[in-house]
Amino acid sequence: MNEKKQRIIEESMKLFAEKGYHATSIQEIAKRSEVSKGAFYLYFNSKEELTVGIFEYYTSMVMSKVEAIQIQQDKDPKTKLVEQIKMFFDLLTNHKEYVMMHFRDNLQVGNQIDALVIKLNKQGFRWMQTSINEIYGEKTDPYIVDISVQIDGLLQGYFKSIVMHDLHIDTGSLASFVVDRIDDLINGMLRSNATPQLTIDQLSYGFAEDAPLDTIQKLVADLLEEIDDLELSIDQKKQLKEAINMITNELAKEEKNHVILQGMLTQVATMPSLQPTSKKIADLLGVELAIIEKENEGDH
Structure with a gap:
């Protein structure tokens, strides 16, 4: 990515976290990014388009890091899952302003961002499906949607607490703890022979x-x-x-x-x-x- 464009994205998020999305002007973003207002418009047509660019920038970075860990052949599947979740916590800790931007302003910028969210959720589900299957095998297939929903809730709960309370944590320790809890919930489902509540056919991902x-x-x-x-x-x-x-x-x-x-x-x-x-x-x-x-x- 162009260095100036990346700087605009990173500096704008800091401003959004400090002042709020709606209270931040393009002029302020340009000044903080050390570019002219005209240069801003070379990269983004509007603040809404900038928001889409921010989302694409961070989701692309996250998924590329997930994939880089996933393809490592010298690590067992559970170790890879721990490292991937640690990576999520590290990114969150280092980029809290991104999450604060969404929490504070509840951004809605149209169909383009909606499509990106759906795409990210689909990729996230596929990642979780692959990881769980590698660790536990096909016996988890009937529960994969329920497992994915519960893991998503578990991670989102920690994400929210870390950001809202500005927590400083040992991300490696927390990632291992979370994967142990995932192990508990999956083994609990399998031992009790529970009835799955959601199936892949019910999802709208196509x-x-x-x-x-x-x-x-x-x-x-x-x-x-x-x-x-x-x-x-x-x-x-x-x-x-x-x-x-x-x-x-x-x-x-x-x-x-x-x-x-x-x-x-x-x-x-x-x-x-x-x-x-x-x-x-x-x-x-x-x-x-x-x-x-x-x-x-x-x-x-």
């Missing part, structure tokens, strides 16, 4: 359209296991896993770059034993693996 993605993600996970079983050098396995990580990152995006997906799959498919699974993924994505075709033609 997950039915994403069904093939679940299949693709499982095949990608299969590829990782196949790589571990190969008799290759550490460097060769590392290169293959880096390609898989790039595929995973691309699949998590709303707008997928099929050129990147094709290139990374082609790289993985240079190993003959990985070609069948790579081909299945390519077929589901609608991309071609030219290397596979050429090698097969040469075999005849």
Whole structure:
């Protein structure tokens, strides 16, 4: 992001936290950001558009950090969840003005922000679904919406208390405590064989359209296991896993770059034993693996 644009976003949030959104003028934002009022309008057409920019800036930063932790192969799923929740608390502690802006002014700036909130909530649900499934397996599937709702409430409660009371906390200790409480609530549901109260079908996220993605993600996970079983050098396995990580990152995006997906799959498919699974993924994505075709033609 452009340095001036980032400074406008960060300084405007501090002003919104200090004075309130509605009481802050564009002139004040420009002065605090050390840019002219005209320069402000080079980046944002209005204060409402700035608010959307702030939301996009922070949600993008959060999700990129979540994904960076998620793809780490050297950590178990529960450790990754602790680190992700710690990251949330760290960001909140370092950027309380962002939360204060929303608490104080109850901002409503139109359909664009509403669409971004829905997108973020959908991404958050998918993150939680993946994390819980990695830790507890498919037995939690019937409860995943109830689990997600309860975890969201747990986190939001701590977020609110930290901001409202200006608390200074050990974020690592709190993250571990929260994950232990998540463990308690999930195991409690499973032990009591409770009846799920909400299901994915009831959500309005349109997950039915994403069904093939679940299949693709499982095949990608299969590829990782196949790589571990190969008799290759550490460097060769590392290169293959880096390609898989790039595929995973691309699949998590709303707008997928099929050129990147094709290139990374082609790289993985240079190993003959990985070609069948790579081909299945390519077929589901609608991309071609030219290397596979050429090698097969040469075999005849």
